[in-house]
Amino acid sequence: MSIGKLVVTGGYGFVGTNLILAAAARGTDIVVLDDLSVGDGQYVKNVSHRLVEGDIRDRDVVSQALDGADAVVHLAAHTSVVDSQTDPEHDCDVNVRGTMTVLRGCVDAGVKRFVLASSNAPLGEQIPPVDEERVPKPMSPYGASKLAGEGYCSSFAASYGLGTTVLRFANVYGMYSTHKSSVVAKFLRRIQAGEGLVIYGDGEQTRDFVHVEDLAQGILAALQTPDAAGETFQLGSGTETSVLTLVDLLRQVAGGDVQITHEPERPGEIRRNWTDIGKAQRILGYQPSKQLAPSLAQMHEWFQGQRAEVTESAIVSPTVSPTVSADDFMDADEEEAVAKRLRDLGYL
Numbered sequence: 001m002s003i004g005k006l007v008v009t010g011g012y013g014f015v016g017t018n019l020i021l022a023a024a025a026r027g028t029d030i031v032v033l034d035d036l037s038v039g040d041g042q043y044v045k046n047v048s049h050r051l052v053e054g055d056i057r058d059r060d061v062v063s064q065a066l067d068g069a070d071a072v073v074h075l076a077a078h079t080s081v082v083d084s085q086t087d088p089e090h091d092c093d094v095n096v097r098g099t100m101t102v103l104r105g106c107v108d109a110g111v112k113r114f115v116l117a118s119s120n121a122p123l124g125e126q127i128p129p130v131d132e133e134r135v136p137k138p139m140s141p142y143g144a145s146k147l148a149g150e151g152y153c154s155s156f157a158a159s160y161g162l163g164t165t166v167l168r169f170a171n172v173y174g175m176y177s178t179h180k181s182s183v184v185a186k187f188l189r190r191i192q193a194g195e196g197l198v199i200y201g202d203g204e205q206t207r208d209f210v211h212v213e214d215l216a217q218g219i220l221a222a223l224q225t226p227d228a229a230g231e232t233f234q235l236g237s238g239t240e241t242s243v244l245t246l247v248d249l250l251r252q253v254a255g256g257d258v259q260i261t262h263e264p265e266r267p268g269e270i271r272r273n274w275t276d277i278g279k280a281q282r283i284l285g286y287q288p289s290k291q292l293a294p295s296l297a298q299m300h301e302w303f304q305g306q307r308a309e310v311t312e313s314a315i316v317s318p319t320v321s322p323t324v325s326a327d328d329f330m331d332a333d334e335e336e337a338v339a340k341r342l343r344d345l346g347y348l
């Protein structure tokens, strides 16, 4: 099944950039709807696409972007757990009203397929491996707003016949992520800046790191699989990797000494987390194939190139604004923020 004309909201961000490159390689007709608050499209300058600049909450902008569209991948979001805790109304406005506006626009424009970028944040703390059958228990407003988006997907499928699919991304890593605060990007930036790494506890806590190119193939497969309509899928690597293993691999690819400081384990930190990708494998034919070690080496080289470019042109602020992303729900800072909030509320 061909995708037809594809609209990618938030197409200039980390996942969007990689998705556009993968979709363009298949000859897809692409429209990006982005307000340029984070991404600026610098990495897809040479890829054929049309930009509609604006906010996903603006109905006119959305209808302009969706005119004639067959499919939508909705990536644009407020992505900070920490900020969602300090300003839950704003998080709700962008993630719930924004998603609603795009869904409404899809119905009005006769769009056939809609994919929502969700995360493991709606699930909250669960015993791994996490799968689609778990009862969600979000621990942050961000997780709740993503869960609301999932609910609206289900309701728009039932009420209006829109072919919605929810994809819950694990910890995404890969190229074009210099602005992200996910653990891989953060550790790489610190190593390249000659700064040490802090490991909380024994470092045996585990995470599921999925390469963004594998993820992009999973998104495209969801758009092209008729049986994916009305369904939710966990998209991860299906592999459990400890923080110590990640740090060892980063040490090897970066070479030289990396100073590691161990600090006490933090209350509320999730010990193990990884994803059961069986449903995505069965229905979408999803087969993540990227190996962590060579992918980290490629990222390291690219990040260094970016650092050199920024230094050479003496740009003080990066062309892509740094964000504190919540999407990597297991990120150390974010876990700490959730734990702090729970402590403040007297739950821990």
Ligand SMILES: NC(=O)c1ccc[n+]([C@@H]2O[C@H](COP(=O)([O-])OP(=O)(O)OC[C@H]3O[C@@H](n4cnc5c(N)ncnc54)[C@H](O)[C@@H]3O)[C@@H](O)[C@H]2O)c1
Pocket: 009, 010, 011, 012, 013, 014, 015, 016, 033, 034, 035, 036, 037, 038, 039, 040, 054, 055, 056, 057, 074, 075, 076, 077, 078, 079, 094, 098, 117, 118, 119, 120, 168, 169, 170, 171, 172, 173, 180, 182, 323, 325, 327, 328, 329
């Ligand atoms: N990166 C991850 O590890 C991860 C994990 C789970 C889920 N997700 C989800 O995947 C999606 C993409 O994440 P990402 O890492 O590419 O984020 P990102 O911050 O790199 O990109 C988001 C893009 O959306 C645009 N945007 C933000 N608010 C907008 C608005 N109101 N209107 C229009 N455009 C807007 C930004 O300019 C940016 O280009 C998000 O929905 C996120 O919650 C990401």
